[in-house]
Amino acid sequence: MYYLVLFITLLSFLPIFFILKKIRSTTRLPPGSLGIPIIGQSLSFLRAMKANTAGKWCEDRVKKYGPISKLTLFGTPTVFIHGQAANKFVFTNDTLNSQQPKSFRTLFGKRNLLELSGKDHKHVRGALMAFLKPEVLKQYVGKMDGEVRKHFEMHWQGKETVTVLPLMKTLTFNILWSLLFNLEHGARRKKFAMLFEQMVQGLWSIPINLPFTRFNRSIQATSRIQNIIMDVIQEKRSRKQEAYPHKDLIATLVSLRGDDNTILLSDQEIVDNVRTVMVAGHETSAGLLTLCIRHLANDPVVYAAILKEQQEIATSKTSEEPLTWDDLAKMKYTWRAALEILRIVPPIFGAFRRTLKDTEFGGYLIPKGWQVFWAANMTHMNDSIFSEPSKFDPSRFENQASIPPYCYVAFGAGPRICPGYEFTRIEILVTMHYLVTQYTWKLCCKDDNLSRDPMVIPTQGLPIQIEQKNRL
Structure with missing residues (x-):
């Protein structure tokens, strides 16, 4: 009888225990407000991005709440x-799992590299690196050289003024x-280029799929892009790839085999990651080239x-001779x-990342399923x-x-460093070579x-007046 009374007494305290535990957990959450459900602080953040004041937006949060704070962005705590x-x-x-905002996940799929973690991340990253590693990419310097020359001949030669950003997007897309x-x-x-622009516009948008919204247009474009990539995959699979992997x-991805x-990789994994590489290599490179010119x-x-x-390199070659991997190594400055x-x-x-379980950072609790948001400029401008x-x-x-580790994060860091780093370096250096040796502006x-929308862009696309030095 004594043990029965004791057991009943303990049971009666369980609700109180869980209430107290919940209160303690709540008080361990970072300071700040989650705001209106779903919307939260998304609109103010997007306004700051649009005005290129997102850095100040983050600094204001730090001043108000300290180095760690809670909010709601794009529908998620x-x-x-x-x-x-x-x-x-x-x-x-x-x-932490590299789960992006719902808008990003919907448009890029669940098996893209940015969404994966652990063994899955290593698996897909290793497949992409079969093409993106330096010893493979050096084979393509000449091909990239040809695309850049063709671009300047078609879009710059004979012009007095050009608008840089759309032209750089055209170049990087090609x-x-x-x-x-x-x-x-x-x-x-x-057709792919037009759909691609529509898809990118919805990357960082409030994930409400209603007709005529940016998110809805992006979803429709994504579906049509997937169909195009699937068709290309089937074309590649129908051919013998071993002769030119x-x-x-x-x-390359189609030809990869396990032990x-x-x-x-499944066809869907290839689709998801081709879309991811396209955005990473298109938007960021076009933006960087535009900022370089600016x-x-x-x-x-x-x-x-x-x-x-660049002139030292140019004078060591004939005008028809393409750039080489060794030339790029000389472009240090x-x-x-x-x-x-x-x-x-x-x-x-x-x-963004997402917690796989209750996680602690800086003495605060980050509950399972919440997003973790970081901003590059907070260390870059420290x-x-x-x-x-x-x-x-x-x-x-x-x-x-x-430079202290994990402070310069333009390409990520550690195991999450961008696999397309070398691709971007080649793209930028080849383009800058022909730009500065052939034009003044x-x-x-x-x-x-x-x-920012979400990538950084000049508000007017950066129109410039150009003068050609000599013919390509």
Whole structure:
């Protein structure tokens, strides 16, 4: 009887125990407000992105709530964190999954590299690196050289003014179409390009799928893009790929086999990751090239240094001779200048991870299923990490080992460093070579302010007045 009374008494205290536990858990949440359900702070954040004041938006949160705070972004409870320790936590912690906002997941699929973690992430990353590793990409420098020359001949030669951003998007899209699909320009490429623009516009949008919304248009475009990529995959699978396993990205992924000769990636995995590589290689590279042109128009010292480096390479070759891998290795200052632009104005402002279980950071609880949001500029513009952070100084990257780990995160860091780093480097250096050796330019708009949607862009697309030095 005694034990029965004791048991009943203990049971009566269980509800109180769980209530107290819930209260303690709630008080351990970071400070801040989740705001209106689903919407939360999404609208104010998107406005700040549009006005290119998202850095200040984050700084204001830090001043109000401290280095860790909770909010709601894109329909999901979110914890914003920043700093070197936060970056390391984001890029290395196994309790976090790279789950992007619902808008991103819907458009790119569940098996894209940015969504995966653990063994799945290693599996897909390893497949992509079969094409994106330097020893493979060096084979394609000449092909990229040809695309860049063709671009300047078609879109720049003989012109007095051009608008940079749409042209850089055209260039990077054509490079990706050539190297990822290995298909000729034509009606299919033109249709894909139009759909691709519609898809990208919905990446960071409130995930409400109603007619005539940006998100709805992006979903429709994504579905049609998937059909095109599936058709290309079937074309590649119907051919013998063994003779040229590195002909293009899709052919490479289609030809990959496991130890037991089974297909390494499903068709859906290939579709999801081709879309991801397309966005990563198109939007960010086009944005970086546009920012390079914008900066050099206002910085004659850096322009002169890049021009000197590139002219030395140009004079060592005939005008018909394409650039080589060895030529790119000589473009050290040009690449340091590009890295510095990425430090000051990273094309991707920040990214999201999601907790796989209740997780602690900085003494606070981040509940299972919540998003973790980080922003690159919070360490890039920290004067305790980079002295005079607002000053443009490519010499910061002469010795990259001197930069503290997890502080420069333009390409991610640690096991999450961007697999397309070398692809981007080749793309930027080849383009900058022909740009500075063949053209001079100056800005011809009063408003060269930047916006984010979600990638950084000049509000007017950066119109410039150009003068050709000599014929390509």
